[in-house]
Amino acid sequence: MENSVGIVKTKYYTIEENIKLESGVEFAPTTVAYETYGKLNEDKNNAILVIHALTGDAHAAGYRNENDKKPGWWDVLIGPNKAFDTNKYFVICTNIFGGCSGTTGPSSINPKTGEPYGITFPVFTIEDTVLVQKKLLDYFGIKELYCVAGGSMGGMEAMQFAISYPDFVKSTILIATTSRLSPQAIAFNAVGRNSIISDPAWNNGNYYNQETKPDRGLSNARMIGHITYLCEEAMYNKFGRKLQDKDHYDFNFDIDFQVESYLQHQGQIFIDRFDANSYLYITKAVDYFDLEDKYGSLENAFSKSKSKYLIISFDSDWLFPTSQAKEIVNTLMKLDKDVSFCEIQSPCGHDAFLLEYEVQEKIIKSFLDNHIKGEINE
């Protein structure tokens, strides 16, 4: 556990008051699952909010217990002397609103009925998820956020955070993300959702007390997702056309190819840790995210932001390609904002943001420690 934040515990904060969602719906109460690493300084200006991707959770760093072999999802970047240096910064990570890892979502019990919300849970947006995180920061008494950082969907939230709270955010790190999904990316999400909804076990979202859950639909949705997280080159490198545990075709409908086996496995392990309704809600929020449409233009969206920006993309990412990152970069440059941009060469596709750590570590560390340095008391 060298350079590790050590053993950590997920904590919970409940927002009792109504939250007004973008849809107009008012919602309460909202419990937020979160973890923190490092110490909040006296000036309360060394906090960094890191935000997970589509199916992540609040457990971003450290271990759950002494026998835990698998650290949090961004452990390589969060810890003493790491990119998000917990000797200097107070790092916070929450589970997304509508999720299924501690924060209130469709699988949570509605206190008014005593039953899980299911699809009576309100459809929400990325802006709503950001609002919930802001309430937690308020609870900590944080007056200024040193940085908000996220990859993929987490990047959308980080972007929205910088836009929603222009005076609050000092710096923003956006990794492998976009200001709006392409129609192709919407299409993949739509087919994934269709896969869940068309599973009879989904039962209009009321499956929590059933024996059978919409595992098949959810697993299939995850398989579709994983195709988009890899790229052609990554698939060639990882699998090629290699067969799984056999030398010849089986001439039946069992798994023949390694790539099939990989996807099946990803689908299978996913159903143990994720809720099908949460998948519906969160992908919908991602589809709805569209800064151009919401603010009239990307320039309007970012015009009031006072944040410095670090933007990272990956050349083989075809889900959120570099061209989309560059749209944000060009907009920020036009607006004369402080923006650094780096396209990392990688053969890993969209997954690269969780794999290509070495170069990200250097870039992020330098951005946080040097580019914005001297402005906090450690």
Next chain:
Amino acid sequence: MENSVGIVKTKYYTIEENIKLESGVEFAPTTVAYETYGKLNEDKNNAILVIHALTGDAHAAGYRNENDKKPGWWDVLIGPNKAFDTNKYFVICTNIFGGCSGTTGPSSINPKTGEPYGITFPVFTIEDTVLVQKKLLDYFGIKELYCVAGGSMGGMEAMQFAISYPDFVKSTILIATTSRLSPQAIAFNAVGRNSIISDPAWNNGNYYNQETKPDRGLSNARMIGHITYLCEEAMYNKFGRKLQDKDHYDFNFDIDFQVESYLQHQGQIFIDRFDANSYLYITKAVDYFDLEDKYGSLENAFSKSKSKYLIISFDSDWLFPTSQAKEIVNTLMKLDKDVSFCEIQSPCGHDAFLLEYEVQEKIIKSFLDNHIKGEINE
């Protein structure tokens, strides 16, 4: 009906003897659904075999009756004075072995049991489908094939035809096709099949006498397929992020975006015309197709072929990209075969092979009439 072959009827030919499949299984009887356009000449050397793509049928040209508004799938290219000029050539098209539009497949009645084959139907390969077509040509007494032509999966079959019968095939037209699927393309097929198999109504392939068929799984598989037939640019041009029949998000799980509506529609109309088991078998045959693996190398595969080749690819096709077409072209050039190659610029993705007719018409007509001309008596 100008330049049309007019009203046509699908005919049926039954191969009574056993067909030995690549798996080793012997299968009989096999009924082949086919259509012909034009007249076979006395020398029986003006026949052209056109082969349909994944979900096509034998109805390649003309109309089914006087009120029929929708001609066959390649009608723009087949007819008097068209690319496949029925004044000169005798054009034949069959439904694929294992299909569901007249040729024996899993939905056909097994004469030994009086029940549909279901998944007792043998798993077959592209080579098997070609063998069945060759039997039909033998029945016509055709001694030499003027041309074999196909797009996408039809191109795989055409390629295999030229390789399986090197002395029989004079020319081969391969459009938007590949000598083997990429792992990504296998992945899409695998998820499509998984979608069908995980539909409880699939019932291990025994659904023909059920009230409910695996329509949801099949529809979902088709939606996945359609994402790969379009490209990013085509999706932007066709749909962008435009909403379907609304100005604002609905904040529910109904269809919001036009691209969702398009895919849902494609899925819905597909279940009326296609059999889920056939989809499993045919995509498996496509996954299995691998000339490099089968013959040791692409050079070995084509070494005995005496055919002239016309190869067409589309620059925006990411399912079977130009790079894969070029592998075939380069192999044929290395082998000193007669090969013409054209990459057509198109914003339509893989679908381009069924849309970009004007330029294909010219290229194919010139290839057939000029490049191989003077060798048949009209």
